[in-house]
Amino acid sequence: MSLAINDNARVAIVGAGAAGLMAGVLLRLRGVEFDMFDDGDGPCRLPQAHVVNTRTSEILREVGVFEEMRTLATPIEKTKSIEWAESLAGRRFGKLDLVKDEEALQARIAASAVHPLNLGQNRFEEVVARRLEALGGRVSYGHSIVRAAIEEGGAVLSISNTDGMVSERRYDYVLACDGARSIVRSSLGIDMIGPPSLARYASAYFTADLSDLEPRVGGQVTFIGGADVRGVIIGFDIQTTWALMCVIPPDLTADDFGPDVMLELIHRAIGDRTVAVQLDGVGSWNMSAQIAETFRSGPFFLVGDAAHRFPPTGGLGLNTGVQDAHNLAWKLALVLEGRAHPAILDSYANERMPVAKANCDHSVTNAMRMAEVDAILGVPFLAPVEPTVVQRPEGSLPHLGIDGDDDAADDKRAVLADTIEQQRPHFDSLMHELGYIYDASEIYAVGAHDFRPSVTVGGRLPHALIEVDGSSVGVHDLFASRDAFLLAGKDVDLVKLPPLPGVGVHRFAAENGIVAPEGLVLVRPDGHVSWVGDQQRIEALPSALARLFHTDIRNAA
Numbered sequence: 001m002s003l004a005i006n007d008n009a010r011v012a013i014v015g016a017g018a019a020g021l022m023a024g025v026l027l028r029l030r031g032v033e034f035d036m037f038d039d040g041d042g043p044c045r046l047p048q049a050h051v052v053n054t055r056t057s058e059i060l061r062e063v064g065v066f067e068e069m070r071t072l073a074t075p076i077e078k079t080k081s082i083e084w085a086e087s088l089a090g091r092r093f094g095k096l097d098l099v100k101d102e103e104a105l106q107a108r109i110a111a112s113a114v115h116p117l118n119l120g121q122n123r124f125e126e127v128v129a130r131r132l133e134a135l136g137g138r139v140s141y142g143h144s145i146v147r148a149a150i151e152e153g154g155a156v157l158s159i160s161n162t163d164g165m166v167s168e169r170r171y172d173y174v175l176a177c178d179g180a181r182s183i184v185r186s187s188l189g190i191d192m193i194g195p196p197s198l199a200r201y202a203s204a205y206f207t208a209d210l211s212d213l214e215p216r217v218g219g220q221v222t223f224i225g226g227a228d229v230r231g232v233i234i235g236f237d238i239q240t241t242w243a244l245m246c247v248i249p250p251d252l253t254a255d256d257f258g259p260d261v262m263l264e265l266i267h268r269a270i271g272d273r274t275v276a277v278q279l280d281g282v283g284s285w286n287m288s289a290q291i292a293e294t295f296r297s298g299p300f301f302l303v304g305d306a307a308h309r310f311p312p313t314g315g316l317g318l319n320t321g322v323q324d325a326h327n328l329a330w331k332l333a334l335v336l337e338g339r340a341h342p343a344i345l346d347s348y349a350n351e352r353m354p355v356a357k358a359n360c361d362h363s364v365t366n367a368m369r370m371a372e373v374d375a376i377l378g379v380p381f382l383a384p385v386e387p388t389v390v391q392r393p394e395g396s397l398p399h400l401g402i403d404g405d406d407d408a409a410d411d412k413r414a415v416l417a418d419t420i421e422q423q424r425p426h427f428d429s430l431m432h433e434l435g436y437i438y439d440a441s442e443i444y445a446v447g448a449h450d451f452r453p454s455v456t457v458g459g460r461l462p463h464a465l466i467e468v469d470g471s472s473v474g475v476h477d478l479f480a481s482r483d484a485f486l487l488a489g490k491d492v493d494l495v496k497l498p499p500l501p502g503v504g505v506h507r508f509a510a511e512n513g514i515v516a517p518e519g520l521v522l523v524r525p526d527g528h529v530s531w532v533g534d535q536q537r538i539e540a541l542p543s544a545l546a547r548l549f550h551t552d553i554r555n556a557a
Contacts, residue, residue, distance in 0.1 A: 008033050009033045009034050009035045009171070010033075010034075010171060010172040010173065010336060011027065011032060011033070011034040011035075011171060011172065011173050011174070011175070011332065011336070012035045012036070012037065012155070012157060012169070012171045012173075012174045012175070013027075013034055013035070013036040013037070013174075013175045013177055014037050014038075014145055014148075014157070014174060014175065014176050014177060014178045014183075014184050015037075015038055015176070015177035015178035015179055015182075015306070016036055016037075016038035016040070016043070016125075016129070016139045016141070016177075017044070017125065017177060017179060017304065017305070017321075018049075018121060018124055018125055018128070018304070018318050018321060019177045019303050019304030019305070019318075019321035019322055019324060019325050020036065020038070020175070020177030020178075020303070020325075021125055021128040021129055021132055021139075022059070022063075022128055022322045022325045022326070023175050023177060023303060023325035023328070023329055024036055024132045024137045024139075025063050025128060025131050025132050025135060025137070026063065026325060026326060026329035026330070027137075027329050027332070027333060028132065028135035028136060028137045029063060029135065029480070030329070030330065030333035030337075031333070032329075032332070032333050032336055034137070035140065035169070035171075036137065036138065036139045036140060037139075037140050037143040037144070037145065037157075037159060038140070038141050038142075038143065039142070039143065039144035039145075039178075040141055040142075041141055041142060042141055043122065043125045043126055043129055044121060044122045045122055045281075046120075046122060046205045046280065046281050046283075047121055047122050047123070047205060047236045047241060047243060048120070048121040048122065049120075049121040049124075049312070049315070049317060049318040050118055050119060050120055050121065050220060050234055050236055050315075051116065051118065051220075051315025051318070051319065052069070052073070052116060052117040052118075052119055052124065052318070052319065053116050053315065053316075053319045053432075053433040054108075054111065054112050054114065054115060054116050054430070054433040054434055055319065055434055055460070056318075056322045056323065057069075057112070057114035057115060057117060058112060058113070058114055058476055058527070059322060059323070059326050060114070061113065061114050061476075061477075062477075062479075062480045063128075063131060063480075064131065065127050065128065065131050066114055068127050069117055069119060069124065069127055070117060072119060072123050072127070073117035073118055073119040073123075074117075074118040074119070074220060074235070074236070074237050074238050076115065078214075078219070078238045079098060079118050079219050079238070080097065080098060080099075080219050081095040081096055081097050081098055082095060082096040082098065082219055082220075082221050082222075082223075082423075082427050083095045083217070083219065083221070083222040083223065084223045084225065084373060084377075084381065084420065085216075085222055085223070085224060085225070086224070086225060086227075086271070086397055087224060087226050087229075087268065087269055087270060087271025087272075088210065088213050088216065088217055088222060088224075088233065088269065088270045088271055088272070089213055089216065089270060089271035089272040090226065090271040091397075092216070093225070093377060093379070093400075093402065093416065094373075094413075094416050094417060094420045095420070096420050096421065096423060096424065096427060096428075098219060098428055099428075100424070100428070104428075107430065107451075108430065110453075110463070111430055111434060111451070111453065111462075111463055112434070112463045112474075113463060113465075113474035113476065113477075116433070118220045118235075118236070118238075119236070120236040120241065121318060124318075140161075142161065142162035143159050143160065143161050143162070144159070144183070145157055145158065145160075145178065145183045145184055145187075146158045146159070146160050146166060146183070147187055148174070148176070148183065148184040148187035148300065149187065149188075150188075150297065150298040150299065150300070151170075153298065153299070154170050154171065154172065154299060155171045155172070155173060155174040155298070155299040155300055156168060156169070156170050156171075157169050157170075157171065157174065172299060172336075173299045173300075173301070173332060174299060174300050174301070175301050175303050175325075175328070176300055176301065176302050176303060176306045177303045177304050177306060177321075177325075178306055179304070179305045179306060180286075180288075180305045180306070180309050182302070182305075182306035184300060184302075184306065185292060185306050185307075188297045188300060190292050190293055190294060190297060190302065191292070191293050192290040192291070192292055192293070192309070193290060193291050193292070193293055194288070194289045194290035194291060194309075194360070195288060195289055195290070196286075196288050196290065197286050197288055198287045198288060198289060198311060198364075198367070199247050199248075199286075199287045199382075200247070200248040200254070200284060200285070200286050200287070201231075201245045201246065201247055201248065201284060201285050201286075201287060202245070202246055202247075202248050202254055202257035202262065202282070202283075202284050202385075203243060203244070203282065203283050203284060203285060204243065204244045204259075204262035204263070204265070204266055204279060204281070204282045205241075205242070205243045205279075205280040205281045205282075206242050206243070206244070206263075206266055206277050206278060206279050206280055207240050207241060207242070207277070207278040207280055208240065208242060208266075208270065208275050208276065208277045208278070209239070209240055209275070209276070210235075210239065210240070210242070210270070210275065211239055213270075213272070213275075214238070214239070217235060217238060219235070219238070220234060220235045220236070220238060221233075221234055221235075221427075222235075223370075223373075223381045223382075224244075224269045224381065225374075225377070225379035225380070225381040225397075226268060226269065226271075226395075226397065227394075227395035227396050227397050228265075228268045228389045228390075228392070228394060228395055229244075229246065229265045229268045229269045229385060229389070230246060230247075230379075230380060230381055230382060230383050230385055231244060231245050231246030231247065231265075231269070231381070231382065231385065232244075232245050232246075232381075232382070233269055233270075244262065244265060244266050244269055246265065246384075246385040247382055247383065247384045247385060248284065248384060248385075249384035249385070249386060250384070252387070254283070254284035256387045257282065257284070257387055258282065259279055259282050260390075261390050262279065262282050263277065263279050264390035265385065265389075266279070268394060287312070287367075288309045288311075289309065289310060289311060289360050289363065289364045290308065290309045290360075291308050291353065291356055291357050291360055292306070292307045292308065294349060294353075295307050295324075295348060295349035295352055295353050295356075296345070296346070296349045301328060301345075301348060301349075303321060303324045303325055303328065304318075304320075304322075304324055304325070305317065305321060307321075307324065307352075307356060308320060308321075308359075308360060309360075310360050310363040310364075311363045311364055311366070311367040312363070313363050313364075313366035313367040313370065313426055314359070314362055314363045314366045314426055314427075314429070314432065316359040316362065316432065317363075319433075320355065320356055320359050323352075323355075324348075324352050324356075326526050327348060327351060327352055327526060328345075328348045328352075330524070330525040330526055331344045331345055331347065331348060332345065334483065334549065339483060339502065339549065339551075340549040340550060340551055341549065341550035341551040342550075343550040344548075344549060344550045347438075350438075350439065351438040351439065354443050355436045355438075355443055357443075358436070358443040358444060359432065362425070362429075362432055366423075366425065366426035369422070369423060369426070370382060370423070370426075372419050372422065372423075373416070373419055373420060373423065376412070376415055376416045376419050377400055377402070377416065378400060379397065402416060429451075430451035431444050431450065431451040432444070433451075434451060434453075434460055435451045435459070435460075436459075436460075437456055437458040437459040438459075438528060439457075439458045440456075440458050445459070455514055455515075455521055455529055455532060456529060457529050457530065457531065457532060458528060458529065459528065459529055460527050460528055460529075461475060461476070461487075461514070461521070461523050461527055461528070461529055462475075462514055463475060463476065464513075464514050466478075466506070466508065468506070475487075475514070476527050478504060478506060478523075479504075479523055479524070479525055479526070479527050480525070482502070482503070482504045482525055483502035483525065483549070484502070484503045484504075484522060484523065484524055484525065484530065484545065484548060485503065485504040485505075485506065485522075485523045485525075486500065486503055486504065486505045486506070486520060486521070486522055486523070486541075487506055487508045487514070487515050487519075487520070487521040487522075488505060488506070488507050488508060488515065488519075488520055489507075489508060489515045489516050489517040489518050489519040489520070489534075489535075490507060490508070490517050491517040491518045491535065492507070492517075492518060492519070492520060492534075492535050492538075493535065494507065496535075496538055497538065497541070498538075498539075498541060498542055500541075500545070503545070516534065518534045518535040518536070519532070519533075519534050520533040520534055520535070520537070520538065520541070522541070522544055522545070522548070524548065530544065530547075530548045531544035531547075531548070
């Protein structure tokens with residue numbers, strides 16, 4: 001098979017996972033042609049990641065696939081809580097309600113036009129891949145990168161096709177979305193900073209009808225702390241599609257956790273032998289906490305897992321990667337169109353690296369704090385599991401001091417409930433979903449769990465419903481495919497605005513509370529605030545645009 005290339009492509013995307021596919025869709029929406037290579041034989045078949053947070057849902061809405069994703073995701077009413085249990089059918093130790101109270105629910109509703117989704121990564125990628133194809137993009141599967149280099153200022157890829165033939169191709173820019181073991185990153189000599197391994201996990205994906213247990217399975221994550229098996233069960237649809245993850249002992253390998261072992265561990269983790277289980281796949285993965293020393297090397301950009309690796313505690317890995325792509329795509333498109341100076345591309349690493357570091361730290365903190373629940377109960381939920389346990393009769397946990405009606409049990413249950421509530425930032429943090437601020441000394445302006453929408457330069461513009469042509473739309477719907485957008489208060493004299501080619505203008509009603517009557521807010525294509533001014537500072541607007549695009553936009557029309 002010959003190398004599948006587009007002679008008009010100045011850009012290559014390496015890797016067709018969540019970040020690579022989203023980068024492709026965002027670029028195609030702006031008319032950018034590219035080659036996309038992936039060394040697999042097709043989209044991922046197993047669910048893998050499952051958390052799609054609010055900001056990623058906003059991006060899905062922007063590219064036109066949120067509603068389709070929502071129909072495939074777990075019904076929101078079934079994602080009620082996070083559970084700690086002996087087994088799915090066994091004793092319940094405690095739970096964390098994902099919506100703390102009515103005030104928290106209203107805060108989430110007011111924060112965005114969309115909401116988080118619980119959806120397997122395979123379904124996520126299938127939908128985005130279909131959108132990419134509909135936009136004229138394609139993925140060349142079975143094509144692996146054997147070398148990446150910078151030559152004469154350009155990006156050179158040596159690409160092996162399905163027949164093993166290697167061809168060389170030059171591009172203006174390459175997006176390395178090729179995962180944690182990125183060949184592009186290693187070819188460029190970019191090191192990863194941070195611990196390469198915090199733990200190794202065995203994983204098993206399975207199909208089982210657990211509808212009879214549904215009242216006891218409160219949500220998408222149940223931490224299992226039984227006598228024989230410890231780990232976490234993830235529900236991708238909270239009915240039939242599941243995964244069990246457990247820690248591999250340091251002296252063992254994934255080979256010690258083959259299909260027979262994992263199937264037996266699944267039965268014990270479910271706790272009901274009458275449930276039929278179909279094992280769909282087994283594997284392993286390494287939990288690390290690393291950030292690339294740079295996200296850019298000349299014409300190469302690291303995106304997603306190629307740039308950062310987080311513990312899954314917080315569900316930020318896939319989301320941070322998709323948001324990387326969202327940050328980069330509009331900048332790259334404007335540079336290729338000649339509407340922005342290439343210097344704007346420097347802002348990708350400057351903006352996304354601090355967010356990745358903060359998200360990595362948050363994920364590690366979440367992982368470490370899980371031990372607080374263990375300490376109260378005396379049950380090590382994420383301790384290594386010995387595979388030989390499956391050869392022994394099933395055991396049971398001893399009395400844990402939380403059963404019964406005596407004062408001691410009441411006190412321990414109260415302490416346990418409070419300790420579980422302290423885990424809330426792990427599972428419910430609007431700040432980490434929506435609150436990051438670019439080019440700020442503090443990436444998250446207030447406490448890690450204290451999100452307060454505000455118009456802040458570098459921050460995401462707060463959500464609001466506005467009237468456009470007689471219809472109510474979310475304010476973020478205005479920005480897609482624009483160079484920038486200017487929101488003007490009701491008292492701003494629009495006649496005095498300078499010529500702004502490519503920049504949308506919308507007069508904003510004062511009652512929304514985002515723009516003051518004489519206020520001006522310049523918003524980037526990705527929905528982040530670039531400049532805040534007012535009627536008296538209207539003459540500063542061209543300079544604000546020049547800073548945003550690193551050029552004079554009036555001369556780029």
